[in-house]
Amino acid sequence: MRRWLLPALLLAALVGVWQLAASTGFLAEVLGLESYLVPSPAEVAESLWQSRSLLAENAWVTLREIILGLVCALVAGVGFAVLMHLSRTIRDASYPLIVASQTIPIIVIAPILLVWLGFGIGPKIVVVALICFFPITVNVLAGLGAASPDAIKLMRSLDASRSQVFRRVETPTALPSFFTGAKIAVVLAPIGAVFGEWAGSSSGLGHLILVDGGYLEVARQFAAIAVLSAIGLVLIGLLALVERLVVTWR
Amino acid sequence: MSVSIRGLGHSYAELRTIERLDLEVGEHEVVGLVGPSGCGKSTLLELICGLLDPGSGTIAVGGAETAAGRLSQCAYMPQSDQLLPWYSALDNAALALRNRGHRKAEARERAVELFGRFGLAGFESAAPAELSGGMRQRVAFLRTLIAGKPLLALDEPFAALDAITRAEMQGWLAAALEADPRTVVLVSHDVEEALYLSDRVLVLSARPARIVAELDAPAARAPDRDAAVTAPDFVAVREQAMRALHEGAR
Numbered sequence: 001m002r003r004w005l006l007p008a009l010l011l012a013a014l015v016g017v018w019q020l021a022a023s024t025g026f027l028a029e030v031l032g033l034e035s036y037l038v039p040s041p042a043e044v045a046e047s048l049w050q051s052r053s054l055l056a057e058n059a060w061v062t063l064r065e066i067i068l069g070l071v072c073a074l075v076a077g078v079g080f081a082v083l084m085h086l087s088r089t090i091r092d093a094s095y096p097l098i099v100a101s102q103t104i105p106i107i108v109i110a111p112i113l114l115v116w117l118g119f120g121i122g123p124k125i126v127v128v129a130l131i132c133f134f135p136i137t138v139n140v141l142a143g144l145g146a147a148s149p150d151a152i153k154l155m156r157s158l159d160a161s162r163s164q165v166f167r168r169v170e171t172p173t174a175l176p177s178f179f180t181g182a183k184i185a186v187v188l189a190p191i192g193a194v195f196g197e198w199a200g201s202s203s204g205l206g207h208l209i210l211v212d213g214g215y216l217e218v219a220r221q222f223a224a225i226a227v228l229s230a231i232g233l234v235l236i237g238l239l240a241l242v243e244r245l246v247v248t249w250r
Numbered sequence: 251m252s253v254s255i256r257g258l259g260h261s262y263a264e265l266r267t268i269e270r271l272d273l274e275v276g277e278h279e280v281v282g283l284v285g286p287s288g289c290g291k292s293t294l295l296e297l298i299c300g301l302l303d304p305g306s307g308t309i310a311v312g313g314a315e316t317a318a319g320r321l322s323q324c325a326y327m328p329q330s331d332q333l334l335p336w337y338s339a340l341d342n343a344a345l346a347l348r349n350r351g352h353r354k355a356e357a358r359e360r361a362v363e364l365f366g367r368f369g370l371a372g373f374e375s376a377a378p379a380e381l382s383g384g385m386r387q388r389v390a391f392l393r394t395l396i397a398g399k400p401l402l403a404l405d406e407p408f409a410a411l412d413a414i415t416r417a418e419m420q421g422w423l424a425a426a427l428e429a430d431p432r433t434v435v436l437v438s439h440d441v442e443e444a445l446y447l448s449d450r451v452l453v454l455s456a457r458p459a460r461i462v463a464e465l466d467a468p469a470a471r472a473p474d475r476d477a478a479v480t481a482p483d484f485v486a487v488r489e490q491a492m493r494a495l496h497e498g499a500r
Contacts (some may be wrong), residue, residue: 083485150328153301156345157326158397168345172336249377 015041039219047219048226054208055220060229061204065121065193066231069128073185075130077136078178084137085144085170098137106130107192110199124196124204131192132185136178143177144170176250179243186235190228252277252401253298257307260290260297261458269294269458271307275401280427280434280470282444284491285454286499291437292329295403298435299324307402312400325397327404330391333378339389340374346397348439364392368426384415391423395421395430402434408443417475420446424471442492446479447471453491455498463494 021027022040031038039047048055086090106127113123147170155165197206205224212221253275260268267290275281285291295450296302298309299432300320308315325346333342340361341348347357358374365371370388378386387408394402404410407423420443427434427447438444446449449470465487472478 011467119378148332150330151332151334153296154326154332155345156301157299157321157324157403158349159322160345160349166350168348169334170336216366249379 002206012187029232037216037218039222043219044222044226047217048223051220051223055205055223055227058203058205058208058224059231060122060226062190062193062197062206064233065124065128065204065248066189066235068121069125069192070132070235072125073132073136073189074128075181077133077181077185078140080133081137081144082139084141088125091141094215095141102134107195110196112198114200119200119202123199124193124201127190127196127199128192131188135184135188136181139177139181139184140174146177147173148247172249175247176243179239179247182239186239189230189235190232194228252279253435254310255298255307258294258304258309259306259458260293260302260304266458268297269460271460273452273461275433275435278431278433279450280436281449282436282438282448282451282467283454284438284444284451285459285494286456286495287439289454289456290459291439291454292405292452293438295326295405295435298401299326299403301326317492323399324401324403325394325399327390327394327402327407328467329406329409331378331386331410333381333386333389333393338375338377339370339381339385340379343389343392343396344430345393361392363398364396368392369422382415383411384419387411387419388422391426395426397459400433402432402437404434404436406438407436409439416440416443421475423447424475425473428471440487441495442479445484445488445491446475451491453494453498456500462493462498465491465494 019041022038023042024035025035028035028038043094080094083094110127113126117123126250130143151169152165155169160168193204194206194209197204198210201207205228209221209224212218212224253270253273254274258268258271258273259266271294273281283291293302297304298311300311300317300322303317311319311320314320314323333339334345335464337345340358341354343364344352344357344361348354352360362374365374368388368391370385370392372383373381377389378389381389387410391404391407394404408419413420424447434448436444436447438447441451445465447469447470448467449464451464451467452461454460455462462475468483468487469478469481478484
């Protein structure tokens with residue numbers, strides 16, 4: 001109860017202060033802006049309601065990019081982590097490169113992907129997948145390696161094959177780390193999707209935010225941000241739920 | 251001879267752990283190994299079980315000399331119970347059967363019988379975290395027993411328990427071995443435990459380990475443990491063992 005109540009109260013207080021500061025014109029004055037450029041939470045909510053079908057349409061586009069990108073990252077990330085775990089050679093050859101590749105700000109690849117893959121959903125999925133790949137791979141690899149050496153010795157002495165050690169000891173050991181990596185990925189995915197859209201697109205929440213900037217539709221920009229963050233929250237919640245159902249021993 | 255070790259030597263890089271060690275263990279004999287901590291007792295056990303390869307000399311268990319051959323002859327019980335938290339107590343105990351390809355129902359059926367016999371009835375579906383230290387150790391021992399190997403290799407099986415539970419578990423293990431005789435190599439740093447459970451106790455020196463004394467236990471696995479370990483002849487042998495231990499530690 002307390003876990004939910006306190007943050008909810010704080011959020012309500014912050015929104016309240018913002019409402020007061022914006023509706024009295026205080027905020028606009030401090031920022032030296034016209035008051036219609038500094039919407040109050042009530043105005044954002046109004047815009048959210050009025051543009052609900054437009055927002056929903058674009059949210060669906062962005063959600064699809066996020067989900068498909070995440071699925072690609074999960075498959076590739078887990079698959080590659082397993083390969084590196086099973087083959088010392090593959091790990092020694094590729095792990096340093098994977099870490100070093102993180103110095104490339106992946107979002108700057110988006111314009112190149114646009115050239116290669118066009119204006120469709122393709123480049124967005126690739127940007128999301130590239131951003132999410134790293135936290136998943138690294139966490140799964142660490143998790144697989146965290147199995148206790150004694151437990152593995154024990155399993156060998158109980159006639160376990162390599163694949164049985166993997167299935168019965170290493171995989172369950174890695175599950176909590178897998179979920180840690182997946183949660184980080186879920187947080188990063190919307191960022192990837194928005195940058196993918198900014199590089200060039202005709203729909204999506206990122207696209208809408210960009211276009212609305214041109215028309216000074218600041219209230220709807222805030223509304224789009226709220227929807228984007230709601231998508232992230234729902235995905236994290238779903239993931240936490242799955243984790244609770246799968247990792248029952250913690 | 252069940253176990254026959256000749257001229258065994260082993261080292262980790264520069265660190266010599268075992269030097270020219272000879273050891274014979276007969277069918278259904280329980281041999282205790284005591285020695286100062288870090289002397290290589292656990293290494294010796296892993297060597298016997300085929301979890302490590304000797305640097306020099308030979309180890310034969312039931313005639314098998316290769317690591318894989320020895321592994322098939324030995325059931326290893328590591329220092330900590332190593333129960334897998336994602337399996338129930340029963341599934342942990344039945345691990346060896348599952349690894350050998352028995353179906354889950356069949357493996358459980360075999361394990362359930364032993365749960366009743368070893369005072370664990372009613373805890374079949376308990377998670378390891380729900381069991382007391384003594385019970386976890388019992389499940390770990392059953393897991394070793396159910397593997398059905400000719401040799402049990404026990405590495406400080408009760409080291410993690412408090413003194414009262416440990417004494418209780420020693421009585422329990424003594425009764426279990428009397429009911430179902432096995433060839434056992436038991437590593438312990440507790441002289442009393444080794445002398446009570448074993449037919450013969452070997453005192454090892456500090457690293458590199460060699461045998462400094464060999465003592466026959468006066469009352470191996472006697473039904474009344476408290477009486478057995480306080481009898482004058484037991485105390486006398488214990489004193490001998492302690493002196494050998496101190497000399498060897500120098």
